[in-house]
Amino acid sequence: MTRNDETPQATTPQLDLDAYLARTGWTGERRADAATLRSLHLAHMYGIPFENLEPIGGSAPSLALPDLEAKLVRGGRGGYCYEHNTLLAAVLEAFGFGVTRLAARVVLGAKGAIRPRTHMLLLVDVPGEPGPYLADVGFGAGGALLEAVPLVADTEFRDATRRHRLVHEPHRGPLELWVLQAYQDDAWTDQYAFTLEPYEAPDFDVINWHIATNPRSPFSHLLYIQRTTPDAHLALNGRHLVETRSDGSRKERELSGHDEVVRVLTADFGIAVPDGVTLDAPSA
Template identity: 85%
Template sequence: MADTENTPQLDLDAYLDRTGWSGERRADAETLRSLHLAHMYGIPFENLDPLAGSAPSLALPDLEAKLIRGGRGGYCYEHNTLLTAVLEAFGFGVTRLAARVRLGADGAIRPRTHMLLLVDVPGEPGPYIADVGFGASGALLEAVPLVADTEFRDAGRRHRLVHETHNGPLELWVLQTYEDGAWTDQYAFTLEPFEAPDFEVINWHVATNPRSPFQHLLYVQRTLPHLHRALSGRHLVETYADGTRKERDLADAEEARQVLTADFGIAVPEGLQLSV
């Protein structure tokens, strides 16, 4: 018998207030897509904790305090751990997966450090892929079915999943997005289940390894219905729904703090030294 007395319970009402989602609480494909989109619009991506030299907690009470009540965002492990609890509360079945990020890798083989979710939807012929923690303009806005060679238009973005041959025993899936006139790999994954303790280890590695870019440079993303903002160090890029971009460099750490508050909706911790 599960020890429900000592299992942290999600404050679902507070989460839904934070993301602005409303509707009938049921486990179906439409609800999954709308929950996913509301999360993407409602909670930013940021790496302020690793930048400060600490691995963020993945414990549910700590995620609620930070992402729901604290005016903060997080990176993939935080976002998708929180979404897992939300989806399970709605009645979805969720399996954690790990992916190798290809975006920006220039052909290099990276370790499996990205977290995404395989979601079983009652009444649907197959599972869906959900991922609210990929900090890039090519990230999924809505969950998409796990189907190969089919283009999905999720809230205006274009994605597809393709198979690729490799040496492993499981099929290799690659998520691609259509940007700047071409399909571009985002990450590759198999359907091997990963458990929460696996991501405790990966989270610690990514947040505290001196070679991790999250330790040295500010990475912040905010997705809105008609605009995607990305801040890398001091370089700010705003990408609009029609594909046009505006880019500029922030003057200093003080301007970065102001932009994080005003444009990204992030409550920057007092005393945090921003690397820009």
């Protein structure tokens, strides 16, 4: 009960940390240090797939923590960047890390086009470390981070089986522009660019709705499914399935139709496909 001049305090939904850790298979001492951050990040990447089934069906997925738990933790599903990184942020905060939400401009495949800042990533403050770390479990691409890396420019990091570095690039604006690069096909390839301007949950509510429902968004009309394991990266774009092994070898094939897509999503990607789910984009 509150007096007329008091404002009721908002309550933050509680995360079922035990259920999340069981879903990702992470075990260890629950403490906020760099080794824990890296291992939590890697377990999440291996444990929960990337998928966009709701946008293909014409709706935006909920970013409310109870809904993310029901879907990604208990429901055998995956999600895309806003879902993954919102969930990871809650986990890291429960461990005692400081987390700032950021937004990035994806440059991978842009071919010079300027895209809006629509990708969510995390800046993580680690007790006892000289600077923050970059964490991102929601970038659906073969060049995604497998482990969190220090926010340090011009230094190569080996995160599990991948190689990354952060560089600065000139741009207009008062904040430094950071670019994440991945070493792929014998070259450093830009993945996305970002500044350290904090973004808040309402910002991502708007961006999430735009990306999920805008008919010009690729996520609203083409399946993007990803799964990373210690040995391989699986990617399904539309009906095109690509398996890239850790040694760089690659196998590709076209899936024949709806039934095979459902079978592959279930058996190969570990996604519990809901009954009646739409796997083709809605008509314009």
